[in-house]
Amino acid sequence: MKIGILQAGHSPDEMRDGVGDYGELFTKLLDGHGFEFKIFSVVDGEFPSGIDVADGWLITGSKFGAYEDHDWIPPLEDLIRDIRTADLPLVGVCFGHQIIAQALGGKVEKFSGGWSVGNTEYDFGTETLALNAWHQDQVTSLPTGAEVIASTDFCENAAFVIGEKILTIQPHPEFTSEFISGLIEHRGRGNVPDTQLDRASETLSSPNDNIKFAARMAETLKTGAK
Structure with a gap:
């Protein structure tokens, strides 16, 4: 089964060689679920x-806002x-979550x-999952039919x-603690309040539920299996 990854941003230059670009983070996260991947750098x-x-399709995060004026955003929408319309499976994460809603x-x-940054607990009703957050933008009004x-x-x-x-989600199941540490160093200082970055640093050793949510992402994507 082939999954198209719509890469809407890039990881910091200083980190890319070591941890990979945004599209690669998802190929690693979803490894073992039987997918082939093709990355399209829509940004x-x-x-x-x-x-x-x-x-099936997956939209990554981005440092850009869904509401910003960039020539690649209207064709992505x-x-x-x-x-x-074609009833194909679609997963969005952070910016992907937001641009799908918009x-x-x-x-x-x-x-x-x-901002929300670092290891954060999310209430899924029947369970609580810990996932890494890195965002200021939010979906403030849902599209019709969204639950x-x-x-x-x-x-x-x-x-x-x-x-x-x-399926869309605001936090980042593809972000490891190592990746959050790099973001704190290379994108956080001067943009996110230092007090929040310091708290996020303190949670880097906390366990997360990335693999568990990855299984849910894979389940959604597999609804497009032929």
Whole structure:
């Protein structure tokens, strides 16, 4: 089964050789689930020739805002709508979560409450999962048909589904503690309050549920198996 990864951003230059780019983080996270991957760097204008080149799709995070004026965002939104119309599986993480919501009629804003960074517990109703957060933007209005499946006091719409084939989440199951440490050093200082970065650093050794949520992502993507 082929999964198309729509890479909407890049990991910091200082980290890329060691931990990989955003698309590669997901190929590592989903290794062992029987997928083949093709990465399209949409942030650089590299788009697939059509939605039929993959059986399922995944949109990565980005340092850019879904509401910002970039020439690659409108065609990405068109692609999202085409994927939904074709009833193909679609997973979005952080920026991916936000751009899917926006493309399908929801709203994304820079959250007035500030940032969420580091190991964070999310209420999934029947269970609590610890995942790494790194965001200020949030989905503040859901698209029609979306059902919230996870939240925190800080982030009300932390994950949602639309039917069985669309799954989105605000935190980063693909971010390891090592990756968060690199973000703190190379992207955090001067952008995120130092007090929050220091707290995030203190949680780097805390366990996370990346693998558990990866299984849920894989389950969604496999709804497109032929």
